[in-house]
Amino acid sequence: MNTSMNKTDCPELTVPVPVFFTIGVFSLMENLLVVVAVIYNRNLHSPMYGFMCSLAGFNTIASLAKTCENVLLVFADAGQLEKIGSSETKLDDVIDSLLCMSFLGSIFSFLAIAVDRYVSVFHALRYHNIMTMRRTGTSLGIIWTICGVSAMFIVSFFDFKFIMIFFVCLFLICFVVICFLYVYMFMLARNHARKIVSVNSGGAITLTILFGAFVLCWAPFFLHIIIMAVCPTDPYCECYRSLFQLHVLLLMSHALIDPAIYAFRSAELRHTFRKMLPCS
Amino acid sequence: DMSSHNRSQSSARRGDYVWQYEYYDDEPVSFEGLKAHRYSIVIGFWVGLAVFVIFMFFVLTMLTKTGLTHDPKAYKPYIENRNGLVNIICQKDDDSDDNNAVSRAFLAESRSYFNFYISKEGEGKRWQKPGTKQNGSQGTFNQSGGPGPAVTEQEDEDMRDRLPFDGLLADETRTDTDCDFLSHFNIPNFVTCEHNSSLGEDDPLCGPPITPDRNIPSN
Secondary structure: OOHHHHHOOOOOOOOOHHHHHHHHHHHHHHHHHHHHHHHHOHHHOOHHHHHHHHHHHHHHHHHHHHHHHHHHHHHHHOOOOOOOOHHHHHHHHHHHHHHHHHHHHHHHHHHHHHHHHHHHHHOHHHHHHHOOHHHHHHHHHHHHHHHHHHHHHHHHOOOOHHHHHHHHHHHHHHHHHHHHHHHHHHHHHHHOOOOOHHHHHHHHHHHHHHHHHHHHHHHHHHHHHHHHHHOOOOHHHHHHHOOHHHHHHHHHHHHHHHHHHHHOOOHHHHHHHHHHOOOO | OHHHHHHHHHHHHHOOOOOOOOHHHOOOOOOOOOOOOOOHHHHHHHHHHHHHHHHHHHHHHHHHHOOOOOOHHHHHHHHHOOOOOOOOOOOOOOOOOOOOOOOOOOOOOOOOEEEEEEOOOOOOOOEOOOOOOOOHHHOOOOOOOOOOOOOOHHHHHHHHHOOOOOOOOOOOOOOOOOOOHHHHHHOOOEEEEEOOOOOOOOOOOOOOOOOHHHHOOOO
């Protein structure tokens, strides 16, 4: 065994930059399309589509920030940029903040979508009194503000373990709440459709896709954060952390498939796309 | 000095965020004497994740097959007023079963009904009751810029779009005689009343019934 390799036996897994670029660009285009479509079509000015638009907006920011980071990396590797210069560090801070904000925002948007669907099912008659456009706008404003501020805090004070623990707990709480809301809705929905088996199996698949994608794409990254806080020097943890680029890639992929799961399933939205795009 | 202290701190914490920056500046991790495989956390994590997702799928699928206790309280108000409280109520042939409170209101070809579209223009005039507002070409409906209020295939699909499980019906086979249990999720955007509904006094959703031919849109 080569003892000089005791620095690390888990070489860092590198994802080729073109892969990041492709995913970033496609995700950016998709989510931007969703945002524009929702704003453009007045039929889509409803709470449900407002939250979807917010989700797409956060994903757009994430893709944009990631793509910029890739561009910077390419330049840095080509020697055009100084890796430890102060302006690059500041730029890196900004990009990290944007990424953090968009990740937080995605989680909150999922939560908002789940709450909206829950209200539309269980308080259907009062839905329009509960989910007014004003409240939707207010909650979206609050979400964006909280995410922006939290992101700045997290990136500035990342050294404090408390911040990381807070981040992780937030993720877990949101995930549990979303889980509960959807499963409860699903259970009640199938109560009323006991005879329609075909519909229910479709519901199981849809929910599995929804949650499966969320968990598969987000959990690795969050475990990464936990591990960074908990065991920075452990070799097993080091091997997990060497897959950092893969975890970020998974996060990016979630921004890519989010529109497919949430937005593109709406015929109204697809109809709007066809109207907007010149090739139709 | 300050900047180098900050730099080393930031490299420690951001070594993982920007991977090309001094990733291995941290103290070297010793890999000697490992009992288990070095990637054991990775493997264990992914296996656990896959098991969780598959387990969740099976739980959801089993929920569809087995029965669950039905909570009548949740839908009591809908069951009481069978004759037209929004589209929760199902007009089934076997009307005796109160538990199957599901609407089948979208069977345009077999029954006549009318929709109240939620006005998108403002919260104040959220509900447009037919007969209270005559908007020229839009007839008794007020919907800004959207598809006409005719009961068409396109509209039927649009109604599906307002569902929480958006893609749920996209791949379902639906028969005309089945009640669409998800149609009651349409409440936020549509209210469907039977044309022969009797009005409850505290029912703000159903206006006076109008004859079907007044429904025909002219836009």
